[in-house]
Amino acid sequence: MTDRNHVEQIRIGIIGPKVIVDKMMKVIDTFPSFAPVPLAFEHEDEAPILAEQVSGDVEVLLLSDPLSHRKVKENTKLRMPVHHVPVTDAGLYKALFFAQGSGQLKTGISVDTLTELMVRRTLKDMDIMTLKSMIYDGPAYASIMNLTSFHETNYHSGKCSIAFTGMVSVANALTNKGIPNVWLLPSEQDIIVSLERALLSTTSRRNKEGQIVVGMINVDDFGTQALRRNNEHEVQKLKLDIHRMVLDYVESLDGYLTHMGGDEYLFFTTRGIFERETGGYKTIPLAKDVNKTHGISLSIGMGFGRTASAAGTSARIAMRKAKETGGNACFIVREDGNLIGPLEMADPVQDVLSSTDASLIKYAEDAGMTSAYLSKLLHQRARFGKYEYKVHELANLLDITVRSAHRLLLLWIDNHLVEISGLEKVPRGRPRQIFRFTFLHKK
Template identity: 45%
Template sequence: MQDTSEIKIGIIGPKELVDQTRETLKIFPNFNPVFRITTPTSQIDQVAKELISEVEVLMITEYHSYNFVKQNIDFKIPVHHMPLMGTGLYRSLFLIKIANNLSSLSFDTFDEKYVEQILDELDEHSQHELFVYKSSSSRIDITEIVQFHLNNYRDHQAVALTGIQEVSNQLTLLNIPVQWVTPTQQDMIVSLERALLATTTRRNKESQIVFGLINIDNYKSVSVKYSSEHDVQLLTLRLQQMLLEYTKMLDGHLINLGGSEYSFITTRGIFERETRGYKFIPLLQDVRTQLGFSISLGIGFGRTAAESGNHARLALRQSIDSGGNVCYIVREDQSVIGPVDITSHKQYEIYNLAITDPKLLDRAEKAGMSASYMTKLMARVSRHKKIEYTAQDLATTLNITLRSANRILLKWTDAELVEIIGEEKVTHKGRPRRIYRLSFID
């Protein structure tokens, strides 16, 4: 089935910023990025033109490149850049203050009034010399900008502040004090959220029905702790009050399904905003802290209410299988996002709900593993972009005991899912550690 839940986004910029954006995108499971790394010799307009037909939204990491392509290309899709008016500029000015001083600054890309505002907020009330580069055309002349900063340093000992990597590189070679202002991760998150909201796919899904299932983990063991039915009912009422408050925040509707299970209905737009893009579900921690037990959440997306409900049930099963106190999401294409909880908002695993490769299924069965457990392990291991492990490495990656890791590796070896490729010598006394290659990830 074609994945309609992912939105293709084009990322254009120098390698350092593209790599930083790549990391930030890990907390945006709706985006399917296409990266283009540029150099000083790249024809940025040609790169952008080639991407227009491939993606739904474009993100250009440097403002001067964004400004140039916007003036020279008639875009039919949303085009965004990462503004340098946030925490990135604060960080650079603070670093200059520590290393040099803020008495004389030479800058390009930035608005003079905004720089003055930040200087005031940094409690810099002394006189400042501010030299602002103003271009007469849409195409940036790197040589001209470098000369501008060089002249200001020679005449006024001005520290350069630039939003252009190549300018920073050339000034560094000339031993001119310079700060290349880059967006912080928080700046990037804000920019990517804006890009997401601008896409047609995202707007079309704004009113899509989201179905949620909530289950009390180990309900029987929770209820037996209380001496009377009255106490159990009071506990249930406290939980229901918390769920009602959470559902109200989602503008949703809560239904008590009886026993240990509840359901709620909301819309995708509200759910994504309130969870900050599936990164924040405080209900999990609140229940555990205030009531002393945990709950599992399953969230289902779908094209119909029935499909959303079915996917919510599949998602809840994933949460319970993972030990509870987490939330999993099953999307329209039956891909899974999770675990989502307040303590691991950057640790998404995104994987298909089931393995369809018959040979791999046969090997997984031989290794004594269910297909769903196998897919979760594959997602968790592949997220680290590493396929060679010792038992100790695997235990750390999967958050399991060393004994469990050794048992898993033994089963995988018998099922021909991994192969032993060598040994790692240890500095202290003891047997060398075997190194395994996880061939099933390939």
């Protein structure tokens, strides 16, 4: 499995309020190419100082909001890509639900950072178009004082009963003045898009975009599948159908495919295209298509390398790993020999959880578990009936460090997703704790 401490990665500075930095750090676990350097501030004015502080240690910067991004650009002379996470209407949905549930949507709302179109669209989608809304239409990068004054004026005039702001400093100022407010936080999808944009802007990433990638595809237990067909004609038709689906998939990668005979295929593509088509090494849609159409699973090995020979060797090692796990898996071996995987062999979460009650998904995500982690845990439960893990097993499954696994377990224990179910004695050293995912065990 990939260990961030031993993989050659792109160092990225993550700067913002602690709440958003923590949220971004959870999302960045799904980006194995990044080694994050997080720095938190209490006020946007601190952003340029933190950017200068970390500039010699990172290749790209990602700021939490537009204002801190502008302050960094205006007050520093950094020669590296600097990005920010935009505040979108996705954050407004959650904020409005919160305000509605707490009875604060009385007379109207005042909103900054978002455009009038974003606000109107959100109110329409929530079927509360009758709610009065005052939207700040001043300069794009207004001062904290101006934004605070805008909300304060609307509140005291009786036009609005609650303010929505994209700036932590404005939210703090309004709270100090006793004005009800909600701080608009970026959604997980907003953060993912920003991280993808930051990744593609780095020199390291651009240098790897055209790197050759070798892939191997093997049909799991094809002999057994063939025996289930009534005659040789059906077997040959199955082979042609599989070949067509593999060919279509490789075509989507702008790759080159060759049939190695029997049940194995070899293909070539580039790293940039493969990363985009897999959503950053997350999912292999081909496996889902073949399984749904023919009830067949695939083992896939992907190899990265500085030469075609090295990439081919890595692909064979990755294929061996996929077979060792029982098939229906995809692994990647990077140019440094480190392993990434297993990738999801279907679309994330929604398809993996097709037979799972929606309340389970919501319960886990509300308690701080990302959909990607939930998908992997449910996949293991479905295949092996597993709901208990030692910390190193969980780290391997989620493709994170043991330290990160400890941090997540503490969070999930606090939110009643996990409990300590026992201890495993070891010949030397302290006993290892066994963690039970209680919400999986109950279902």
